Amino acid sequence: xxxxxxxxxxxxxxxxxxxxxxxxxxxxxxxxxxxxxxxxxxxxxxxxxxxxxxxxxxxxxxxxxxxxxxxxxxxxxxxxxxxxxxxxxxxxxxxxxxxxxxxxxxxxxxxxxxxxxxxxxxxxxxxxxxxxxxxxxxxxxxxxxxxxxxxxxxxxxxxxxxxxxxxxxxxxxxxxxxxxxxxxxxxxxxxxxxxxxxxxxxxxxxxxxxxxxxxxxxxxxxxxxxxxxxxxxxxxxxxxxxxxxxxxxxxxxxxxxxxxxxxxxxxxxxxxxxxxxxxxxxxxxxxxxxxxxxxxxxxx
Numbered sequence: 001x002x003x004x005x006x007x008x009x010x011x012x013x014x015x016x017x018x019x020x021x022x023x024x025x026x027x028x029x030x031x032x033x034x035x036x037x038x039x040x041x042x043x044x045x046x047x048x049x050x051x052x053x054x055x056x057x058x059x060x061x062x063x064x065x066x067x068x069x070x071x072x073x074x075x076x077x078x079x080x081x082x083x084x085x086x087x088x089x090x091x092x093x094x095x096x097x098x099x100x101x102x103x104x105x106x107x108x109x110x111x112x113x114x115x116x117x118x119x120x121x122x123x124x125x126x127x128x129x130x131x132x133x134x135x136x137x138x139x140x141x142x143x144x145x146x147x148x149x150x151x152x153x154x155x156x157x158x159x160x161x162x163x164x165x166x167x168x169x170x171x172x173x174x175x176x177x178x179x180x181x182x183x184x185x186x187x188x189x190x191x192x193x194x195x196x197x198x199x200x201x202x203x204x205x206x207x208x209x210x211x212x213x214x215x216x217x218x219x220x221x222x223x224x225x226x227x228x229x230x231x232x233x234x235x236x237x238x239x240x241x242x243x244x245x246x247x248x249x250x251x252x253x254x255x256x257x258x259x260x261x262x263x264x265x266x267x268x269x270x271x272x273x274x275x276x277x278x279x280x281x282x283x284x285x286x287x288x289x290x291x292x293x294x295x296x297x298x299x300x
Contacts, residue, residue, distance in 0.1 A: 015071040018197045038083040042068055084287045086164070093150045093232070095165045097281060097288045100145040100229040100237070107131050107142065115144060116265050117179060117296045119244035126299060129266035135179065135244030135296070138187035144292055145239045146170075146281055147217060150232035161233040168207040169284035170214060170238045175277050176201035177254060178296055179242045183212035189243060204284075207236055214238055238281065248275075248296055261300055271300040 014036070016024060024031045047062040100106050108115055108131045117135045118124040124134045124141070134141030148167045149157075172181050172190075181190040181203045190213065194202045205213040217234035228234060247254055252273060259275035275296045282289040 013068070013071040022197070040083060042066055084285075088164075093152050093155070095149055095161065095167070095235060095283075095286055095288065096151050096230065097146050097148050097167070097283055097290050098151055098229040099290060099292060100147045100227070102229070103145050103227045105141070105143045106145040106239075112265070112295075113293065114265075115142060115242075115292065115294045117242050117244055117294055119248040119296055119298045120250075123272065123297055123299045126270060127264045127266050127272065127297060132265060133242050133294075135242060136249060138182050138243045139184045139241045141241070143184045143239055143241050144279070145229075145237060146290070146292075147229035147234065147237050148283060148288075149217065149228075149230035149234040151230040152232045155232045157228070157230075157232055157234060159233045161235045165286065166235040167283040167285050167288075168214075168236065170205050171280075171282040171284060172203040172205065172238075172240065173200050173280040173282070174242075175199060177245060178248060178275060178277055179244050181240050182243045184239045184241050185212055187241070187243070188212065190240070205238065205240075213240055242279075242294065244296065248298065252298065255296075255298055259296075265295075265297070272297040273300050274298075 020031075020033070043063060043066055045063065047066070048060055049062060050059055052058040052061070101108055114131070116127070116132045118127050118132055118141070119135045121136050124132075124137055128134065128141060131142050133143070149161055150165075174181065176192070176195055176199050180192075180201070182188060183190070190203045190205065190210075192201045193204045196202070207214045207216070214236055217228060217237050255273035255275060259273055261271050261273055264270040264272045277294055277296065278291040279294055280289060280291050
């Protein structure tokens, strides 16, 4: 790990991802770059100084000279905030993805701000409750819901969200060793689109083709009792649950290798083995991304 010296010039440092390097190594002539991404994870735009004594040419000097990490081949290390291009210049607010913690069965557990995944029936029975996802008896238990739209009170939610700001496809990324994405109605497991070299599974879920996961937010279906996470115009919502992997369900090996022990979330007199992880959700249209913390638990 190192920083790039951009004290004098703007530097573009580009590398292939691990997957790209693997495909290039085949040496069969099939390798072709078809997509790339730009990010600004390290940049703090609050450093844009409109009061700089040297004039407007220096307003962005501190931004341009921010130390930048060298590019990593590991796709999970950087690029958490990808840049997008929107040609319109009349936007006052950008849409966000927001974790809904007020909708039915979408609460997180206590003050931990975690979703717990009970990996087997015994743990579901002894530790089940608010914020606990049933990892075997899917889709019972808690659900994860993400709402998309403008999170502002300056624009009434009765106004429709502009079509080019509506997320129609979501990408869910999670550790494939620990669990799998399922719908909240029948508990059907989603099809994995891609598993990278770090065993991170990516699921691409779209409005229209995956109605069990992605749907439009409508007043008649979701407005009751203030169960929407965003305050302004609404786009779509993503709902899913987690099925624990066979390894976690039937063995303690990964808990021993990757986890530890703690008190049970709803039965603190007991102890559970646990593994902490995150589930990353990205909107394919705007690139907005959030991480949802989850803790897989198993009776000790």
